Amino acid sequence: MLAYFPQIYPDELLYSVLARYHRHTGSTSPKQTLDDLFGDRHVIARPDLPGHLELLVQRIPTSRDLNRVRVIMELTLYPYFLAFADGVRRGYARQAMEARGTSGLYLKLGLAASRVPVVNVLRFCPECLLQMVGDYGELYWRRSHQLPGVLVCVDHAVPLRESSVSLGRENRHAFIAAIPENCRNSEPCWGGETASDRDHLHDLARRSVRLLSEVPPARTPVEWSRFYQEMLADRGFLRGNHKIDQSKLALRCHECFSDELFCRITGIRSGSALDTWLMAFGRKLRSSPHPLCHLLMQQFLEFLPAVERPFGKGPWPCLNPLESHCGQPLISEASIHRNRGRTIGVFRCDCGYRYCRHLSEEGLPSEWHRPLDYGRAFDAALHAATASGVSLRSIARQLHVDPNTIRRQSRRLGLQTVWQLLGTVRSSSGKSSLRPRPRRCTEVGGRKKDWPSLDAEWVNRIRTGIETIMAMDPPHRVTLTRLEGLEGKRGCLGKKLHRLPRTAELIRQAVESVGAFQWRRVKWAIVRLQEQGIAPMPWRVQKLAGLRRLPVPRGPEDEEWFDSLGGRACKG
Template sequence: MLPYFPPGYPDELLYSLLARFHRHVGETSPKRTLDVLFGNRSVRAGVLLQGHLQALSERLPPHRELTPGRLLADFTLYPYLTAFQPADVRLAVRDALFLGHAEWVTVRLGLAASRVQGATGLRYCPACRSDMLNLYGELYWRRDHQLPGVAVCPDHGVRLQDSTVCPGTIGQHSFIAADEDNCPKVSSDVQDDVSIPWMVVKRCARLLRSPPAPMSLREWGAHYHNELRQRGFGKGDDRIDQRRLSADFASWSGEPEMGGTENWLAAMARKHRKAFHPLEHVLLGLFLDAHAPVAENAPFGLGPWPCRNPLSEHYGQPVVQLAGTHQEEGKLIGQFSCSCGYVFSLAAVPGSKPRILDLGPLFRQRLRQLVAEGAGLRATARALGVDPGTIRRHAERLGLDAPWAPLKSRPHVPRSPRAACPQPPPPDPVPRRDWPGLDGQLCGALRAESERIKTLSPPIRASATVLQRQFGRRDWLASRLSKLPMTACALAEEAESVEQFRLRRIVWAAEELRRRNLPLKPWRLRRLAGLPEQASSQVEAALEAYEGL
């Protein structure tokens, strides 16, 4: 347990906190600092993400209350880098940073192959530099200054400056603290508070403190698809006008239109098959905020929609979101979901009635309570706002011992006989196949085909696949071997294994070398027979048998 560890400053990077500890204790060896902090001298210093947080937390003073979860959420870029990742990816990355290295995490998050690359060195804000010296008497590295792709400070709108500290060039085990030498005093212009760079960094900094709820890639794709269509970027039944989207985005951002493989905007408007960088999500989100939804382009109206669950506390309140759309019998169907678990669908047709897909956990919980209290069928239906048939069905699905009679299957009522009418004549019966006779024919033909293949030069392996392919009935024969026992036995006997084929190629190679009047050397045989450098013991013994001949 460390007797001393510095307190963290507002929005300080864990890299900076560990670097200030290294400086405060007067340590000169980065390896000894790693040994003290982590108990492991091979730990790598991470700027954006830091591994081995569990070991670090166990050595810090308890009064600092720096648990692994707090270190990860409050002192690294984990909330930002995983803001748009599914729940399982967030959990896997968290566990990896708690217990191990952070190197593979960048690959799992797609940062290694991302078009958005961070700065090579640590950055600082000239205005924040003066505030830090006045308030704390020392400088430190802030998290929101190291966000990949951002260019200004979220607090002052001042363009960030590159320090002289480049972690990639100073060693992978060193923590370098900010000071007045590596962060020289400079002047910088202030951005307009409504400029796109400042809006981007404010949104990115907000993700550090309050990331959105986890959603799957499919859900993010459906979300952006619906939002774009509501803002007039729809085309046809359920497509996005990519040309108009690219042109409007270029006009809004002031950047040239994108095209080819670099058009991440078009990829985000389609189904998401991979994760996108948080900065790309932020840019698209700001673009959507700058364009108000158009009522005529929203077939279900402008959301959110009121909750239809009478058992929920927010019944009637606009909290329902559009989860996705699909086409059904030429109609656009929207699926709506509420946080209480109530899910329903609605067709984009005037007068269409909603179709309940899931009544939610509140319904099932209340149904169990009413059944346990001995409530009657109709009383239960009135209390839950559904018909008695729905109550019966859900009680049976949940296996409840209800006091009312279960659903009864409707008795079969035979149809009245119709007047006799002329029937078409039955089709001619298909003659039955003579399987025993066919089995004998195929067995003989397969063995003959095997002998023919084994006489070819250079040799070809008579595998089961080759035999069936040469026979012209591969798929047909493989599915009918149960009816052809002799053919199946012949196929098993004649099919040549890899080792048998290599032994046969050795014999062929020896005959070929004799024909060319060349010495029978094992290396010549191996090369001519196409054998690997190390084969099975039987093949190697066959090669050694030719040594000295």
């Protein structure tokens, strides 16, 4: 056991405590210090997730009241890096730090695949240094200053500065203490260009430091996906029932974080990094993202105000009148869709009862509901009621529905009932047959249409429509759909042309093929350029006509127009 071990200061890193031990004991060899502290000269001096802590705790004097759990939770960055991991990863990391070393731990936790760079230079706050000298007479490295993405001091809101202590391979076995010589006034970290950027940085620092003392409950990536899906839905990013509107999410996130702010925080210089990071949270998480990404996502979502959902936030009540739990909020999920301009919500209970409601013009849920499925209790009660021979209306009153619903549900269940004979008549042979329905009149107003007169009327209207389309600038293609659109009735002629021969022939002659319409646009573009005094070069004509390439001439007239183009053009 060690005869001396330094006092631990507030928010001090274990790396800093061991570095002060090396300095206080006057040791000149980092290997000798490792031998004193761990009994192993090959231990790597890591500031974030150190290993072999069980060997260290066995040598620390009992007066310091330090055990493995306290060392891991209070002196390392374990609470930060494992804040959003599941219980399996947390247990694996704790065992690696206690016993066998942390080689390959970054890979196991998924941090090695993250694009967020590792902090490789120890950082400090100038204001904190002055306070340390006044309170303790020496300097030390703070945990909160070494967290990824933390660029300002959480206590003084000033930009952090980088020391001259590098955590590269040349110092991998040395614990280097904070002293005035390696904590000079270097260039400060980026502290934000606007007040909004500075507020974001300070808020992110507070959130990051809070993880060191308040670790969230362990959750799997699937559980975190549900958590973020719920938060995104509360902020109005839900499209349909389960999909996230990625374009809307990216737009709002770019309004919250500038590209410069995001790159400075994460250290990722790619221009599309923000969109890629967002898409991961908008979909099902298959792995655990970097803790910094979690914090940025939560900061962004809490920055936005909550949006009221169309039918409120569940759970919603079950309205099955045949169940004892009627009216109790037992439905946790609802599907929402649009139908003829209305917003419809469908709610399903575990008892099988399913109903829907719609939003009124004021955006409020309707008071009445429409049953879609009546549930298992309804089917059982209907079976029992029909077997007992109760009348149709009595069964309807008993099951809280109308008689027609009883008829439909009986046919669905294949029940043989007395009222199935309703609506039938008896023939002379004793067999039942359906009553004949009155024949509908297929003519409007009971009179036949005068198709020749309608044909002549439509010919005049179609000619007017053709002239209107041909006079449009820029040109539009003459099609049957466009002619019907001018009449304000899509599909009004398609099924009647066999009764309108003159109209059909006129349309057949007037409708343009794709090639004919392209050449009409080419001619229009040439004339337009000549009117403006611009030479009709092929590329200008092609661009103005909106074509990918110039069409092939179909005859002598097209050849003349083609030859009028300046320069050479490819005929194909």
